[in-house]
Amino acid sequence: MIKIEIITHNSWKFNPINMSIPLEYNRVLSFNELKLLKRGLKPKVMEDKWFVFQEKNIIYFVRSWTGYCIFSIEVKVLTDETVLLHKAIMESDKSIYRGDIPDSILDDLISMVIRYNNKR
Secondary structure (H helix, E strand, O other): OOOOOOOOHHHOOOEOOOOEEEEOOOEEEEHHHHHHHHOOEOOOOOOOOEEEEEEOOEEEEEEOOOOEEEEEEEEEEOOOOEEEEEEEEEEOOOOOOOOOOOHHHHHHHHHHHHHHHHHO
């Protein structure tokens, strides 16, 4: 039997968002996809750039090297089979994060975590 670690903010370095800006972001997931996303992602090697975890109804995306939270997004149940990811916020302090803002970054991060956990 494979042991699945429950990842929390205590599983790695974590510094909350310092200066937030809201992002216009909405994405519908199935409960199965949410289950995989909720497992999170804990860095194992230096090349792993993100630490991802869920607490309550918020999913956090943290840069693994610095421990700074860059994005967070709220999960809302829509139906018996789907959830909505919405109310995203992003770190706006340029000394912490100078990256891009497009929706594709959140889409890519969410898809990466789902794919990774689907293989386990």
